[in-house]
Amino acid sequence: MGYLYKDLSDKIYDCLFTVHRALGPGLLESIYELCLKKELEDAGLFVEQQKPVPLTYKGIIFETGYRIDLMVDKKIILELKAVETMNPVYQAQLLTYLKLSEMKLGLVVNFNVALIKNGITRVILT
Numbered sequence: 001m002g003y004l005y006k007d008l009s010d011k012i013y014d015c016l017f018t019v020h021r022a023l024g025p026g027l028l029e030s031i032y033e034l035c036l037k038k039e040l041e042d043a044g045l046f047v048e049q050q051k052p053v054p055l056t057y058k059g060i061i062f063e064t065g066y067r068i069d070l071m072v073d074k075k076i077i078l079e080l081k082a083v084e085t086m087n088p089v090y091q092a093q094l095l096t097y098l099k100l101s102e103m104k105l106g107l108v109v110n111f112n113v114a115l116i117k118n119g120i121t122r123v124i125l126t
Contacts, residue, residue, distance in 0.1 A: 004105050004124060005075055008045075012072060013120070015039040016109060020116035029082040032111045033069055036080070046073050053100045068097055077106035081119075086110055091123055098125040 003009065019035045033049065040047045053066040070078040079094045086108070094106045103125070110119035 008073055008075060009105075011043050011045060012040065012076060012078070012107070015043055016116055016120065020111060020119075023111070025082075025112045025114065027082060027111070029069075029080050029111070032082060033080050036078070037070060040070070040072060047071070048074075053097055055100060066097065066100065068101065071101075071103075075103065075105065077101065077103055079106060079108045081108065081110040082112045083110055084112060086119075086121070091121060094123045095125060098123065 015036060019032060019039050023032065023035060037047050037049050048071040049069070051068040051071050052063065053068055055062045055064045055066070068077050069080045072078060077094060077097050079090060079097065081090060090108045094108050098104065098106050105125070106123045108121040108123060109116075113119035
C-alpha cells in the first residue's frame, strides 16, 4: 500500500524543516503558524489558516469554535504545537478534526523540539 499523499507530505515536511531550521524551538505557536503558512504558500500549496470546523449533530449544524490551524490543499490538516511535552489528547484532537472535516490525514507538529523530525506525529483516519 502506498504512502497517503506522499508528494504533498514530502513538500510539507520540507517546509517544516525549513521553518524549524530558521527559527528553532522556543517561540509561540502563532509565530510558527504564520511562518509555516508563508513557507507552504511559497512552495505553491493552497493553505487555509484557522479554518472553522462545524459540528453536525442530528442534522443540526453547530458552529463549535473548533479551528484547524492549517489545512493544506484540502487534504492534510496540520495541528501545530509549541509545548514542552506532547500529550495524547493532541492526537485525539486531530482525529476529531479529521472526522468532522471528512479528511484522512493530519500531522501533529511540535516545534518545541531540538530536531523537528522528533516533533512530528502522523495521524491517519481509518
